[in-house]
Amino acid sequence: MLDRRYSKEIIPSLDGSQTILMGWVHEIRDLGGIIFILLRDREGIIQVTAPSKKTSKELFKKLRKLKKEYVIEVQGTVKKSPKAPRGVEIIPSNVKVLAESQQPLPLDPTGKVKAELDTRLDSRFLDLRRPEISAIFKIKSKMLHFVRVFLEKEGFIEINTPKLVASATEGGTELFPITYFEREAFLGQSPQLYKQMMMASGLDKVYEIAPIFRAEEHDTPRHLNEVISIDIEAAFMNHEDVMKILEKLIVKVIKDVKRHCKDELEILGRELETPKLPFERLEYEEVVEIVNSSGVHLKHGEDLSRAAEKALGETMPGYYFIKSWPTNIKPFYVMPKEDDPNKSYAFDLMYRDLEVSSGAMRVHEHDLLVERIKRQGLNPISFKSYLSAFKYGMPPHAGWGLGAERFTMALLDIKNIRETVLFPRDRRRLTP
RNA sequence: GCCCUGGUGGUGUAGGGGCUAUCAUGCGGGCCUGUCGAGCCCGCGACUCGGGUUCAAUUCCCGGCCAGGGCGCCA
Numbered sequence: 001m002l003d004r005r006y007s008k009e010i011i012p013s014l015d016g017s018q019t020i021l022m023g024w025v026h027e028i029r030d031l032g033g034i035i036f037i038l039l040r041d042r043e044g045i046i047q048v049t050a051p052s053k054k055t056s057k058e059l060f061k062k063l064r065k066l067k068k069e070y071v072i073e074v075q076g077t078v079k080k081s082p083k084a085p086r087g088v089e090i091i092p093s094n095v096k097v098l099a100e101s102q103q104p105l106p107l108d109p110t111g112k113v114k115a116e117l118d119t120r121l122d123s124r125f126l127d128l129r130r131p132e133i134s135a136i137f138k139i140k141s142k143m144l145h146f147v148r149v150f151l152e153k154e155g156f157i158e159i160n161t162p163k164l165v166a167s168a169t170e171g172g173t174e175l176f177p178i179t180y181f182e183r184e185a186f187l188g189q190s191p192q193l194y195k196q197m198m199m200a201s202g203l204d205k206v207y208e209i210a211p212i213f214r215a216e217e218h219d220t221p222r223h224l225n226e227v228i229s230i231d232i233e234a235a236f237m238n239h240e241d242v243m244k245i246l247e248k249l250i251v252k253v254i255k256d257v258k259r260h261c262k263d264e265l266e267i268l269g270r271e272l273e274t275p276k277l278p279f280e281r282l283e284y285e286e287v288v289e290i291v292n293s294s295g296v297h298l299k300h301g302e303d304l305s306r307a308a309e310k311a312l313g314e315t316m317p318g319y320y321f322i323k324s325w326p327t328n329i330k331p332f333y334v335m336p337k338e339d340d341p342n343k344s345y346a347f348d349l350m351y352r353d354l355e356v357s358s359g360a361m362r363v364h365e366h367d368l369l370v371e372r373i374k375r376q377g378l379n380p381i382s383f384k385s386y387l388s389a390f391k392y393g394m395p396p397h398a399g400w401g402l403g404a405e406r407f408t409m410a411l412l413d414i415k416n417i418r419e420t421v422l423f424p425r426d427r428r429r430l431t432p
Numbered sequence: 433g434c435c436c437u438g439g440u441g442g443u444g445u446a447g448g449g450g451c452u453a454u455c456a457u458g459c460g461g462g463c464c465u466g467u468c469g470a471g472c473c474c475g476c477g478a479c480u481c482g483g484g485u486u487c488a489a490u491u492c493c494c495g496g497c498c499a500g501g502g503c504g505c506c507a
Contacts, residue, residue: 029466029467031464031465031467031470032463032465033457033464035465035466035470036467036470038468042438047467047468050458051466063474068458070450077446078500083466083467083468084467084468085468103442103458103459103460104442104459104477105442106442107442108443109440109442112443112456112457112469113443113444113456114443114444115444116444117499117500118498118500119444140484168469168480173507174506189507190507192507197457201473214506216506217506218502218504218505219433219505220505221500221501222506223505223506297475303506305503305504307503324435329507331507332507333507334490367489378507381447428497428499
């Protein structure tokens with residue numbers, strides 16, 4: 001029995017050899033005396049050519065019955081031919097129909113007729129049959145792989161923290177409530193508290209790549225209610241240490257993606273540039289100046305408005321950090337500066353006008369943490385199990401969270417985050 | 433949640449108070465031995481939902497739902 005080959009593996013030098021291919025009928029061009037079938041599989045498209053003279057009547061009849069997107073198995077001979085796309089084609093000796101496809105299709109996998117994003121998401125499995133769509137997810141897969149390889153090499157240990165959580169009292173973002181037997185529970189908005197607790201465990205450096213859930217009613221091309229967060233936390237490190245890890249990771253992953261996803265990047269027409277290290281570090285105060293001098297009003301102490309982000313993005317071309325954020329617009333666990341408690345050791349990593357990551361050196365002193373929780377209008381009692389980790393030897397630590405989808409958008413210059421998720425969850429979409 | 437724009441065959445579109453509702457692709461049938469956005473001929477298939485105005489609404493008005501863009505929210 002012959003092994004199955006992918007279309008990409010069929011090259012002119014295999015001329016004369018027998019092969020088996022499995023895939024979908026991408027297009028059929030029936031010219032009467034000769035039938036061309038474009039067979040599509042994960043790796044590409046190969047032409048199956050059946051001239052009536054060289055094809056049995058039985059097989060020719062069978063080929064004529066094929067329709068678009070049928071799943072077929074083709075057994076045949078590789079033939080080198082300058083007339084064929086890529087210089088090679090398959091002369092079939094046998095074709096098996098493995099699955100039929102209803103007509104008409106909900107959208108056109110050849111892409112000749114454009115479909116809107118909404119239509120595409122409704123039939124995502126068909127949408128993924130277009131190479132320029134599957135390329136996004138092949139690259140996202142590699143990106144996550146290279147992130148893991150990098151972090152493991154840096155000595156990080158992968159952990160898994162619960163996504164079913166008890167507390168809704170962390171403040172800030174809205175949580176999705178769920179029924180947990182006779183109690184109410186919530187979907188986790190961030191592994192933040194758990195990964196910090198791990199700093200008291202002696203594991204030193206941990207990371208998690210997992211979904212986070214936010215019940216915000218945001219409705220923008222940059223937000224979803226379920227995304228993948230790449231989180232790290234490292235003991236005995238400060239903000240600058242983890243910023244260095246972050247920028248190193250970004251550069252390494254870009255290099256790896258460039259090297260290992262050449263075909264996909266070409267399909268997407270994306271020329272990736274490797275950023276230079278170190279990334280520029282802007283003080284929050286500098287950012288306020290830049291934004292204001294560009295004509296967009298921004299008060300000292302305020303978070304960036306969308307207009308401010310855009311103004312910044314105009315000035316700053318690639319990846320850059322914003323550091324020394326005002327303490328009171330950042331979460332309770334960020335460490336205020338000792339000499340100026342109104343400023344903090346929090347930072348954001350931006351790509352042009354898009355926030356891709358945020359992190360900080362954390363508060364590791366129990367009493368200060370309690371005070372910070374109170375100052376934010378939250379109740380320390382609801383943080384009892386979290387706080388107890390700070391009582392028995394909590395080392396200084398720092399960490400960050402990097403949005404996997406936002407990073408994918410930056411990598412591939414994608415404008416709508418929905419393009420980077422197989423089955424996105426937004427304000428209205430819950431299916432498929 | 434707010435503002436703007438829109439919703440017409442399976443898909444993407446044109447149009448518009450009364451006419452056989454445009455075009456492409458698709459789908460069905462026919463012709464064709466080198467297609468590669470194949471070509472040619474015949475046919476099929478649609479006005480988002482609810483209410484209102486009107487002799488008449490797919491078209492105008494109001495509302496819902498949905499989409500795209502912008503913003504807000506996003507410890």
